[in-house]
Amino acid sequence: MSPKVQQLGTKVSIVEQFRRRQIVQGAISTIAGHGLAHASLSRIAAEAGVSRGVISYHFDGRDELIEQVVTALFTDTNRYIKDHVDRAEGAQAKLRAFIESSFAFMAAHRANFVALVDIWGSFGSPQAKRRFNATMYDPCRRHVQSILRLGQSEGCFRAFDTSTLATTIQGAIDGVMLQWVFDESAVDLAACSAELVAMFEGTTRA
Template sequence: MQSDSRPIGRKRNPIIEEARRRQIIDAAIETVAAVGYAQASLSRIAEHAQISKSVISYHFAGKDDLLEQVVTQIYDDMWAFIQARLETETTAAGMLSAYIRSNLGYLRSHRSRLLAVVDVVGNHRAPDGTPRFATTTDESVVTLLSEILRQGRHDGEFRHFDPQVVAVTVGQALIGAAGQWAADPTVDLAAYATELITLFDLATRK
């Protein structure tokens, strides 16, 4: 149960409270990226955010709750970044290219977020010991990519192929790129994206 450390009589300001939650989430991201999942205690996160541990306890039920919100926030922010670029495209080929480029482009600009989400997703467990998050291509990603690929087939841009198979392959290629960059920051993600775009263009075009 979260404690209520607010002064008596003071009303909640939802804008301030949301800003504080975002500050704590950002501090958790930086802490996990710096010291790893196992060492990212609430005390370390609070120290990084320059706040007391009780402030974190007010906004989050505990470390598990906070780290789950970290993953959710990163996924939401990344999707908003990708979606804005998909919406500027009018062809399936353009959307597929935009998805690949914006996916790796977001990661390139947010290395600490990549390191944090990979560590949390890989290590965070539910009470029964099972992984809390999927470590393979997310079903929603496969669905989105499949829809783009089906549209391209329908519009005559793409050859005949199984959209599900290609969608999973694109998703796994992006996971592989992210993993390689997480292990080696000298990997050129922009060049990697260009190669993947060319690869899947050649694989899907008529």
């Protein structure tokens, strides 16, 4: 393959990635604003500023698009959290960074979580729920668990079951998120973040 053809292929790939991302963002905004039940391809296309045909070119129907929306929601969240955790030094600082960055990302991307909760409540089959759980909770729990294990190896965290506590920490974060999605004015994310940091710093301390 000639260098010009390779370069053209790279440009096409970048353009396609940009277009897919544009459509996914349009779907997120549509679901957040109108609900999954009313997020037709036509409405998503209008929100994304493309034709319905462009969506059909990049995605094999609405179901595949929604799957990509779920993937994007968690990929973006997890990347943001990981970047902040990786910059922190030591397990205690990493645990604080995990909690604080979780809430910071929520505050900056409310539409993501409104859309997520609506999608979350729309899965009907047990198989779909398990797939969603594998996409959503497993990576989060493993990330928190790795921080907790690090803290135990450093001697700054007491002995406890890391899987159980990782589940509890993620559950506390998601519980606040749900209440905030349902009633934004009733939940102070920054205050909740600070309380959870204090709570879990206390309960993990050796």
